[in-house]
Amino acid sequence: MSDARITRLLGRLALSVFTVLGAVTAAFFALRLVPVDPAFVIAGAGHDAVAITSEVLDAIRAEYHLNEPLVVQYLFYLARLLRGDLGISYVQEQPVLDLIAEQAAPTLALAGLASLFAVALSAGIAVLTAGHRAASGLAGVVELVLASTPVFWIGFLLMLVLSVQWRVFPLLDAGDLRTLILPALTIALPTAAPLAQVLRRALEDVLEQPFIMTARSRGLSLTAVKLRHALRHAVIPYLTMLGFSFGALLGGAAITETLFGRPGLGRLLVNAVTRQDMPLVLGLVIVATLAFVIVNMLIDFAYILIDHRLKAVLPQP
Amino acid sequence: MTTMSSTAPPLPIGAEPPARRRRRWPVAADAAAAASLAVLLFFLVAALHPSLLAPGDPLAANRAAILSPPSAGHIFGTDQIGRDVYTRVIHGARPSLALGFGAVAIALTLGTALGLLAGLTRRIVSTVVMRLTDIGAAFPELLLAIFIVALFGSGVFNAAVAIGIAGIPYYTRVVRAQTLQVRGAPYVEAARGLGLGPAQVVLRHIVPNALRPVMVIATIGLGGATLAGAALSFLGLGAPPPAPEWGSMLTNARSFLTLGWWAAVFPGAAITLFVMSTTILGHWLQRRIEGRA
Numbered sequence: 001m002s003d004a005r006i007t008r009l010l011g012r013l014a015l016s017v018f019t020v021l022g023a024v025t026a027a028f029f030a031l032r033l034v035p036v037d038p039a040f041v042i043a044g045a046g047h048d049a050v051a052i053t054s055e056v057l058d059a060i061r062a063e064y065h066l067n068e069p070l071v072v073q074y075l076f077y078l079a080r081l082l083r084g085d086l087g088i089s090y091v092q093e094q095p096v097l098d099l100i101a102e103q104a105a106p107t108l109a110l111a112g113l114a115s116l117f118a119v120a121l122s123a124g125i126a127v128l129t130a131g132h133r134a135a136s137g138l139a140g141v142v143e144l145v146l147a148s149t150p151v152f153w154i155g156f157l158l159m160l161v162l163s164v165q166w167r168v169f170p171l172l173d174a175g176d177l178r179t180l181i182l183p184a185l186t187i188a189l190p191t192a193a194p195l196a197q198v199l200r201r202a203l204e205d206v207l208e209q210p211f212i213m214t215a216r217s218r219g220l221s222l223t224a225v226k227l228r229h230a231l232r233h234a235v236i237p238y239l240t241m242l243g244f245s246f247g248a249l250l251g252g253a254a255i256t257e258t259l260f261g262r263p264g265l266g267r268l269l270v271n272a273v274t275r276q277d278m279p280l281v282l283g284l285v286i287v288a289t290l291a292f293v294i295v296n297m298l299i300d301f302a303y304i305l306i307d308h309r310l311k312a313v314l315p316q317p
Numbered sequence: 318m319t320t321m322s323s324t325a326p327p328l329p330i331g332a333e334p335p336a337r338r339r340r341r342w343p344v345a346a347d348a349a350a351a352a353s354l355a356v357l358l359f360f361l362v363a364a365l366h367p368s369l370l371a372p373g374d375p376l377a378a379n380r381a382a383i384l385s386p387p388s389a390g391h392i393f394g395t396d397q398i399g400r401d402v403y404t405r406v407i408h409g410a411r412p413s414l415a416l417g418f419g420a421v422a423i424a425l426t427l428g429t430a431l432g433l434l435a436g437l438t439r440r441i442v443s444t445v446v447m448r449l450t451d452i453g454a455a456f457p458e459l460l461l462a463i464f465i466v467a468l469f470g471s472g473v474f475n476a477a478v479a480i481g482i483a484g485i486p487y488y489t490r491v492v493r494a495q496t497l498q499v500r501g502a503p504y505v506e507a508a509r510g511l512g513l514g515p516a517q518v519v520l521r522h523i524v525p526n527a528l529r530p531v532m533v534i535a536t537i538g539l540g541g542a543t544l545a546g547a548a549l550s551f552l553g554l555g556a557p558p559p560a561p562e563w564g565s566m567l568t569n570a571r572s573f574l575t576l577g578w579w580a581a582v583f584p585g586a587a588i589t590l591f592v593m594s595t596t597i598l599g600h601w602l603q604r605r606i607e608g609r610a
Binding site: 015018019020022023026027030031033034144145147148149150151152153156157159160164246247248250251252254255258259269270272273274276278281282285288289292293 | 448449451452453455456457458460461463464466467468469540544547548551552553554564567570571574575578585586588589592593596
């Protein structure tokens with residue numbers, strides 16, 4: 001690997017570290033922006049979720065060093081984050097990190113299967129329809145409808161047709177793989193739509209390049225050309241979109257888990273917000289943002305490694 | 318994609334690739350845009366004067382007609398306490414659209430201002446604005462909106478603010494990129510050459526042209542913001558029940574899904590129809606303004 005590419009990888013890594021630090025800092029100061037004593041906010045004073053005694057407030061002030069100057073508070077906060085300490089949920093009276101670790105598995109399973117569905121659907125549809133006028137137009141209409149449909153409504157319709165009408169899938173969560181399919185499909189359908197759009201447009205752009213005609217003239221079929229030559233070139237905008245949609249996946253988990261009554265990080269977040277459990281909300285947002293930044297960084301790493309022509313067009317870190 | 322075409326070697330004359338894909342069915346595209354405009358106008362009327370389209374009371378319960386399926390009397394059926402779903406869908410346009418329009422207004426105003434600032438200023442200010450934008454964009458949008466709602470509390474107004482703030486980075490990036498492009502355009506040089514002062518050049522030439530893509534992305538963004546608003550309401554963080562908001566109507570319908578599909582299907586259809594219309598209209602505007610297929 002050339003030195004230039006190592007520099008670029010390091011630059012991208014530095015940018016990610018900077019972004020995460022910035023996001024964490026923004027979250028810290030956002031808490032201080034609210035015109036209420038942060039101890040009240042952290043304890044969840046908004047909805048009287050907990051009976052706030054002066055001992056609780058004192059404990060919070062001590063734990064978050066709220067009696068210290070703001071800069072000191074901030075440094076303590078960073079030091080705690082570096083140790084992986086996200087604070088304690090005052091509603092559930094447990095460390096935030098433990099709560100997140102407990103609920104991570106169902107969400108990871110859901111997100112994993114949903115991504116798999118989304119990639120399979122979008123890549124399959126884009127490769128099949130690219131370059132065929134009528135098919136590509138029809139797929140475009142379907143994608144427009146799906147991209148405009150709220151995740152939760154897709155979930156409702158899938159439940160109505162597949163669970164209530166045809167009884168293919170159970171309506172209630174039984175904890176097995178079969179109950180995972182509908183929620184995963186619910187997230188995958190609206191996620192797949194823009195992915196398929198991007199991939200097909202990129203494929204159609206590549207199909208107009210002269211080297212495709214050369215490949216066709218060697219007797220390769222259109223499908224073979226798409227799979228062997230065009231896909232490699234079209235994959236870059238597709239990967240960008242995939243990284244972007246990972247963020248939507250995290251929000252989608254909150255909606256889908258609420259809709260299907262599944263446990264997971266999304267449900268945890270929604271409950272934390274309604275109970276005004278700020279440490280838990282903050283912890284979840286930080287963990288999700290970290291995941292989002294890392295995924296997008298890995299995708300940029302992949303560009304640098306796959307396609308060295310990108311050296312010229314990659315955004316300067 | 319631009320990254321692709323810019324790396325392709327220049328072709329000798331006569332060997333250009335076939336002309337860019339022609340616009341598919343231009344008439345159909347215009348018809349779809351007209352239909353979308355009609356749908357948008359319909360929802361605007363519903364939001365401004367709901368009683369014109371649905372004279373009934375969206376909150377009135379009717380014990381005699383609980384969970385009745387769609388019929389001549391209740392074309393969209395009734396919910397679990399006998400409220401007319403059609404009336405609620407029509408009256409739901411106001412809070413749902415308020416969420417979308419409010420969020421777009423906030424994102425548009427602040428995002429455009431920051432984008433112009435970053436595009437017009439020298440290195441330091443510009444770098445600071447863009448790094449802050451990167452940080453804002455590092456949060457997944459819906460999560461950022463949920464976080465802001467957690468800080469300031471739920472409700473239509475706060476939800477609109479939250480979605481609006483989450484949308485700022487996108488506008489900032491687009492407007493900055495456009496400003497930089499316009500700044501270097503020959504006609505700006507020409508205006509300077511003609512002796513216009515810096516303020517005049519900025520106000521009369523750079524700003525109006527830098528704002529050209531804003532209308533397109535705001536139209537497309539309106540759908541996305543409305544979708545996010547409905548999502549927050551669905552999660553119980555936007556419009557509070559029993560207000561007839563499309564997202565919270567779906568939350569309500571969830572509890573009796575097996576008994577009355579209509580209470581879930583019609584509000585969701587309203588959201589989809591509205592979002593689809595903004596998307597179609599936005600892309601149509603884009604083609605008209607940028608003159609490309």
